[in-house]
Amino acid sequence: MFEEELKEAEKLLMEGETLKAAEKFIQVAEGLDAQGDYLAAAQTFLRAAEIYRERGEHYGAASAFKDAMIRFLVSGKLDEALRVAESVKEEEIRSSPTFAFALLMLEERRKELGDKAAEVFRLEEAEPLSEEDARRAVGAEGRVKSKSVRVEGELGEDFLERVFADMRGTANRRVEFKLRGRSREGGVEGHVSCELVPAEPPYYVAEVKLEAVWEGGLEEGILEGLIPEGFKVVDVEGGRAEEADEGTKVIFSVVRLTEGEKACFTLRATREVARTVVFRRGGLIDAVRTYLPVKREGGEFAVSSEVYGVAGGVDEVFLEDEIPLELSIIEVFPKEGDLRLIEREDTLVRWKLKSLKEGESVKVGYRLERRPRALLFEKELRLKDGRILAKAIKTVKPLDEGKYIVQVSVKNLSRSTLSNIELVDIVPKGHIVNAEGCETAKSNEETRLTWKVPLLKEDETFKDAYWATGDHLDHNQPLYIKLEGYETVKVENAGITRYKGALKGEKEVYEKKQNR
Structure with missing residues (x-):
């Protein structure tokens, strides 16, 4: 399968359609990943990454390298994942807000498993549950994916992580x-x-x-x-x-x-919320993955489903739910479960539940609410040869009662002092602004705030902040930069990066758009 698509990608590459070829390789890799062929998916992601690198597209290369690393990792190929990580260039790492988290995850796995990582994951596959039994076990009406293996001894954290990662793959939008x-x-x-x-x-x-x-x-x-x-x-x-x-x-x-x-x-x-349930019946492990709808209940949201004991009963039940990051948890049930939260690109909720007799059930669910979203904008001013002169950052963070705070900064990334820098922020019509330390100009359409920075030495940063009232999600434009002293140097572009999410760390950012 996918032979024709791979041939098409190679043909596009030969014809010089490198971007289309890279996109086709990504499409094939995602298809292989969906089928559980993680090793082949990793190799195909690598092909795409190399093409993006040759084109000078750092973000595309970093994303494809990251996907390859993760597939090698879940395939038990820790050494291959580490080799990929070592090959990624600094500018590629900087371009991706989630790559640093992937490296951290890889390093943690290396410490946990050491040189015998591949041996840990060599399991004997067993006949999986029938689709009907799998659906009944997780209370699902739609499609399910199941896998069964045989294992000796206790179910350690390493083994469970392997099973969950194997069933989870990576979120794809x-x-x-x-x-x-x-x-x-x-x-x-x-x-x-x-x-x-x-x-x-x-x-x-x-x-x-x-x-x-x-x-x-x-x-x-x-x-x-x-x-x-x-x-x-x-x-x-x-x-x-x-x-x-x-x-x-x-x-x-x-x-x-x-x-x-x-x-x-x-x-x-x-x-929907992705749910993976792992049942242990002696030395037989059954893993079932399904999806649960998110239902609106007034101003809140609810997710719940029954988990049932399969034939012969279940000694242990382990469960992982993937809650989209835009929703935060208010309440969980049952109360007696052993619960652990893991904040990544989504929120992973891990449960260890009681044993279940055949036909016995336990209801697992959540009350959720919309997570307040912050905005972050980065804008880089570059010369034609790619050198960065300065980077301007703007964050918009919601507060209570319709208020929000805007933080602005500009950092000199060149090797000389920059002079007469102007930062301009545009506040939407109808928003009330409380700002000091900048010039304010109001019109019928907007409020324009201007900061003038006379001198900014090498590696120095200028910062300021102000308060405003209104819907902070409407305040969605990056800063404008005016830089004097470089009139004779052609500036090729000002790259803009936009994020929406919780600004507690790179791993919590859930939307990224690039406009270059």
């Missing part, structure tokens, strides 16, 4: 669409990629954009994409959703686009 259509010149094919981004919980939204790049335009075409696991489509604007053996497909029809014209479609989905 990308939707890859394949285009088949017809132009005036004949048949055409293409690919469109988009990402499901968080909106009002529990919803995610994706915009699918297609541009007619063919001479004479596009007479007609069909866009077809597969929704990632864990998402349930609730609305498709301009298209339809269909259930297939491999999951939910979203299909859009395109008719008569002139050359250069663009079509835009929107789909909306809910993200």
Whole structure:
């Protein structure tokens, strides 16, 4: 499987379509990952990473290297994962807010397992539960994934981590669409990629954009994409959703686009809580993965499902739930479970539950609320040769009663003193500002705040903060930088990075967009 897709990726590479080739390799790697072929997925992610590196796209390279590291790790190939980590360049690490966390996770695993990591994970596979028994065991109505192995001795933390990681894989929000259509010149094919981004919980939204790049335009075409696991489509604007053996497909029809014209479609989905349950029956281990819907109850949300003892009873039950980071936990049940929380890109909740007789059940669930979101914007000012002159950072953090605080800073990253720097922040219309230490100019559309920094020495940072009242999520523009003294030097671009999430650390950031 995937032989044709790999051939297509190689063909694109030979034709010089390096970006499309990298995206195709990523698509194949994610397919291999979904099938549980983690080693092949790791190798394919590496191919994509090398292409991104050759193109100078640090973020794409870092993301693909990170995905390869994780797949090597869950395959028991710790040495391979470490070799990948050592090969990643400093500028690639800096470009990815989650790469540092992946390195930390890898280092922790190395310390725990040492040189015998691969030996720990060599398990004898057993016949898995039937799909009907697996669904009944976790109280699921939809699809489930199950795996069974035999093991001797106690279930240590290392073994459980291996099983959970093996079933979990990595969260994927990308939707890859394949285009088949017809132009005036004949048949055409293409690919469109988009990402499901968080909106009002529990919803995610994706915009699918297609541009007619063919001479004479596009007479007609069909866009077809597969929704990632864990998402349930609730609305498709301009298209339809269909259930297939491999999951939910979203299909859009395109008719008569002139050359250069663009079509835009929107789909909306809910993200469900991923649950993995591990049952121990003597030396037999059954792992079952399913997804639970998030239900709105007034201003809160609820998730719950029964876990049942399988045939012959269960000696121990271990459970892991993946709570989307945009939701925070108010209450958990049952109260008597052995519970542990792990904050990563999502919140992992680990349970150790009591033994269950055949048919006996326990209800496991949560009351949740929307997590307050902070915003972070980074803007780098670079010369044409890639050297960074300065970096401006702006954070917007919510407070109580509709108030929020904005923190701004600029750091000199050059090797000389910078002079006459101006930082400009735009506050949305209707927001009330309480700011000192800067110039304030109000208009009917906005409030403009300007900070003037006469001198900023090498490695020095200027910082300031102010208060405001309004919806902080509307305050969503980066700082503007004006830098004098470099009039004769062409500045190629100012790269902007936007984040939304809890700003307690890189691992809690759950949305990243790049616009360069």
